[in-house]
Every structure is written in structure tokens, then in C-alpha cells.
Amino acid sequence: MAEELTLQAEHAASEAESLDDLRQVRSRFLGKKGVLSQRLKELGSLEPEQRKIQGQLVHQQKKAIEQIFISREDELKLSLYQKRLDQERIDVTLKGRYIAPGALHPLETTVRIVLGVLQRMGFEVEEGPEVEDAFHNFDALNFPPDHPAKEMQDTFFLAEPFKDKFGAPSLLRTHTSPVQIRAMEDRDPPLKIVAPGKVYRCDADVTHSPMFHQIEGFWVDKHVTFRDLKGILTELIKGVFGESIPVRFRPSFFPFTEPSAEVDMGWQNGWLEVLGCGMIHPNVLRAVDIDPNVYQGFAFGLGVERFAMLRYGIPDIRLFYESDVRFLRQLQDPLIR
The missing domain is CATH 3.30.930.10 (Bira Bifunctional Protein; Domain 2)
Known part of the structure; x- marks a missing residue:
């Protein structure tokens, strides 16, 4: 069950095409009302010994899923940076043109x-x-x-x-x-x-x-x-x-x-x-x-x-x-x- 949830998080993170999409997906798994938060709440109904074991597993799973989203966020930021590099290339061989300085509205x-x-x-x-x-x-x-x-x-x-x-x-x-x-x-x-x-x-x-x-x-x-x-x-x-x-x-x-x-x-x-x-x-x-x-x-x-x-x-x-x-x-x- 734990591995299945981790795989679901990994798949959902890989499907996110923007940082906004990734934040929404992350909230679904790690938010206040996310899947892992609900599982932590359910631990209260278990016996003390079982609660300790399951609690450790849930926390390990949470760390693994957090790392998935951190890695995907790094990938998306790198992709955005690369796109900016491609779009903002300057042809230094062109003759310079005067551009009037702008100002904030x-x-x-x-x-x-x-x-x-x-x-x-x-x-x-x-x-x-x-x-x-x-x-x-x-x-x-x-x-x-x-x-x-x-x-x-x-x-x-x-x-x-x-x-x-x-x-x-x-x-x-x-x-x-x-x-x-x-x-x-x-x-x-x-x-x-x-x-x-x-x-x-x-x-x-x-x-x-x-x-x-x-x-x-x-x-x-x-x-x-x-x-x-x-x-x-x-x-x-x-x-x-x-x-x-x-x-x-x-x-x-x-x-x-x-x-x-x-x-x-x-x-x-x-x-x-x-x-x-x-x-x-x-x-x-x-x-x-x-x-x-x-x-x-x-x-x-x-x-x-x-x-x-x-x-x-x-x-x-x-x-x-x-x-x-x-x-x-x-x-x-x-x-x-």
C-alpha cells in the first residue's frame, strides 16, 4: 500500500507541467487535508505498539514523497531556466539600437x-x-x-x-x-x-x-x-x-x-x-x-x-x-x- 502511494505520487509529479500544477499535486499528497495527513490521523485508533510501527512507516513514506516533489521542482525550474536561455539569446552582431529607458507604472x-x-x-x-x-x-x-x-x-x-x-x-x-x-x-x-x-x-x-x-x-x-x-x-x-x-x-x-x-x-x-x-x-x-x-x-x-x-x-x-x-x-x- 505504501509503495503504491509513493508510485502514485511519483507519477502525479511527473505529469505536472508547471510549478503551479506541482503545488496542487503536492497539496493532494502532503497538504493539511492530503492523503498522508489523513493517514497520520488514523494512527490514533491503533494499539500503541502498532501505532509506533505504522507511524514510522508513514513518516518514512512522507520523506520519500517530499523528495519526489523536491526533485520534480528542481527539474521544472531547470527547464524554465533553459527556456529563458533559449528565448533571450542576443545576436551581438546586430547594430545597436537606442531603447528609451522604461519605468514602473x-x-x-x-x-x-x-x-x-x-x-x-x-x-x-x-x-x-x-x-x-x-x-x-x-x-x-x-x-x-x-x-x-x-x-x-x-x-x-x-x-x-x-x-x-x-x-x-x-x-x-x-x-x-x-x-x-x-x-x-x-x-x-x-x-x-x-x-x-x-x-x-x-x-x-x-x-x-x-x-x-x-x-x-x-x-x-x-x-x-x-x-x-x-x-x-x-x-x-x-x-x-x-x-x-x-x-x-x-x-x-x-x-x-x-x-x-x-x-x-x-x-x-x-x-x-x-x-x-x-x-x-x-x-x-x-x-x-x-x-x-x-x-x-x-x-x-x-x-x-x-x-x-x-x-x-x-x-x-x-x-x-x-x-x-x-x-x-x-x-x-x-x-x-
């Missing part, structure tokens, strides 16, 4: 600045799919059945055959919070993750776009408190906009956090709301099989365009998407490459 610059501040505080960057199912986008995040975000006029739903296992249509994700659910499904706490990416909502005016960028962050551990949340977000805002910027927190409501807060920063002799946050709701932890009596955590989300508009003094969000080089050249940041 102001939204990408803003993302790198925000991620840089959070990574220095120990957050790991993770991404997820832009086409989501209702469970990861709504249900696991404690959205009630009649929430407005589930209506067609607020969210881009996809037509058949893109339906999840419950028969609900798939959708373009409305926030990057599903990355939080996927990470907690696949791994045990502690988790300290920040998730950047595109999101989609039926909204368009000078400060809103149907497609925009969001950064979600969360931290789950045994002793995470609201005090930690306030400290991290205060450092984040000051790291992006300057040490002299005052910050305040106001009570608010989100389905997936309790208590929740809006975060304001001092701006032009007043206050301006810049992001939302709160302690992760116990229902969200239960949805991914994490015991809220043992673990707790916080989550926060910010709009990249909003941070960029404030940082550069841009009055209209649509300017970011018009690809006007004259506009973009004005926003080049020589310190970010």
Missing part, C-alpha cells in the same frame, strides 16, 4: 512600496485566482445569503459551465480575501500573509473602476490582538505617507471581522478614510477548520489606486488606465525599480 510602484513595508514586518506575499467560486469569495467569509455583493448589479458573475460544486456560478473575485481562505485551508497557523491582486466590481466613476487593485493582509496565531493590528497599520501608513501622518481608528462593520474598524489618516487639515480592518470573525476560522478558541487573528484590506491617488495627488482614477505616456512620465519614481 505608478500602481506597481505603490504596490511595491506597500509590500516592502509589510514584508519588513514579517508578512509573506501570496497570490490566488481571479476567477473564484462563491464559497471562497462569500460563504467562507461569513457573507449572509442576502448580502448586496451577491447581486448581479454589484458583482461580475460568469455564465455556465463555470459553476462550483454547489451549483452557484463562478465570478470575478470582488476582493483578494479569498486568498486568505485558500491559505488557511491548505496550511496550519501561524500564518502572516499579504495578498496583492486585481479585483472586480460593477462600479465606475472618477474614484472607482470596474477593475482595480487591492492588497489584503492577515495574521493568525494564538496570541494576536487588536493592539498588534493597530501597530502594524499605523506603521504601514507612516511607511507609505511619512512619519508625521496622524492615524485614527473608527468602529465599523464587515461580515468577516468582529470587531471591525475604518482607518483614517490626517489629510489637508481633516481626516480621510484609507482602509478597513478588524479581528477575523470566528465563523471564518470555523469555515477552514481552525479552532477560534485556540487561534485568533486580524485582517485588513486597502485599495492600491486610492493609495496611489493620495501619494501622487491624482484626482481621477481613470488616468491610471489611459496609457498616456505624458501622464505616466510625470509620476516616475527614481527610487523604485
Whole structure:
């Protein structure tokens, strides 16, 4: 039986044609809900002597399967490297041509600045799919059945055959919070993750776009408190906009956090709301099989365009998407490459 599982893992790993495919296959065998995790749980029903023998066998098998995936990952990385070498060959006999120096888009610059501040505080960057199912986008995040975000006029739903296992249509994700659910499904706490990416909502005016960028962050551990949340977000805002910027927190409501807060920063002799946050709701932890009596955590989300508009003094969000080089050249940041 053990040899059969090892052969299955070896075959599945060899079939993976990309690193993303390999991660999914690896999760099937070694993830929190994978085959080997289930076998370890079953050891509890055995007699002590038998449990010791079987436990050693399962751990040996786990090491063998881990080595299979490590070897396959090395092969895929080497293959990608070889393809890059083949594709990026330069003919040095050609006459040189002037290429104007490029620069990062102001939204990408803003993302790198925000991620840089959070990574220095120990957050790991993770991404997820832009086409989501209702469970990861709504249900696991404690959205009630009649929430407005589930209506067609607020969210881009996809037509058949893109339906999840419950028969609900798939959708373009409305926030990057599903990355939080996927990470907690696949791994045990502690988790300290920040998730950047595109999101989609039926909204368009000078400060809103149907497609925009969001950064979600969360931290789950045994002793995470609201005090930690306030400290991290205060450092984040000051790291992006300057040490002299005052910050305040106001009570608010989100389905997936309790208590929740809006975060304001001092701006032009007043206050301006810049992001939302709160302690992760116990229902969200239960949805991914994490015991809220043992673990707790916080989550926060910010709009990249909003941070960029404030940082550069841009009055209209649509300017970011018009690809006007004259506009973009004005926003080049020589310190970010």
C-alpha cells in the first residue's frame, strides 16, 4: 500500500507541467487535508505498539514523497531556466539600437512600496485566482445569503459551465480575501500573509473602476490582538505617507471581522478614510477548520489606486488606465525599480 502511494505520487509529479500544477499535486499528497495527513490521523485508533510501527512507516513514506516533489521542482525550474536561455539569446552582431529607458507604472510602484513595508514586518506575499467560486469569495467569509455583493448589479458573475460544486456560478473575485481562505485551508497557523491582486466590481466613476487593485493582509496565531493590528497599520501608513501622518481608528462593520474598524489618516487639515480592518470573525476560522478558541487573528484590506491617488495627488482614477505616456512620465519614481 505504501509503495503504491509513493508510485502514485511519483507519477502525479511527473505529469505536472508547471510549478503551479506541482503545488496542487503536492497539496493532494502532503497538504493539511492530503492523503498522508489523513493517514497520520488514523494512527490514533491503533494499539500503541502498532501505532509506533505504522507511524514510522508513514513518516518514512512522507520523506520519500517530499523528495519526489523536491526533485520534480528542481527539474521544472531547470527547464524554465533553459527556456529563458533559449528565448533571450542576443545576436551581438546586430547594430545597436537606442531603447528609451522604461519605468514602473505608478500602481506597481505603490504596490511595491506597500509590500516592502509589510514584508519588513514579517508578512509573506501570496497570490490566488481571479476567477473564484462563491464559497471562497462569500460563504467562507461569513457573507449572509442576502448580502448586496451577491447581486448581479454589484458583482461580475460568469455564465455556465463555470459553476462550483454547489451549483452557484463562478465570478470575478470582488476582493483578494479569498486568498486568505485558500491559505488557511491548505496550511496550519501561524500564518502572516499579504495578498496583492486585481479585483472586480460593477462600479465606475472618477474614484472607482470596474477593475482595480487591492492588497489584503492577515495574521493568525494564538496570541494576536487588536493592539498588534493597530501597530502594524499605523506603521504601514507612516511607511507609505511619512512619519508625521496622524492615524485614527473608527468602529465599523464587515461580515468577516468582529470587531471591525475604518482607518483614517490626517489629510489637508481633516481626516480621510484609507482602509478597513478588524479581528477575523470566528465563523471564518470555523469555515477552514481552525479552532477560534485556540487561534485568533486580524485582517485588513486597502485599495492600491486610492493609495496611489493620495501619494501622487491624482484626482481621477481613470488616468491610471489611459496609457498616456505624458501622464505616466510625470509620476516616475527614481527610487523604485
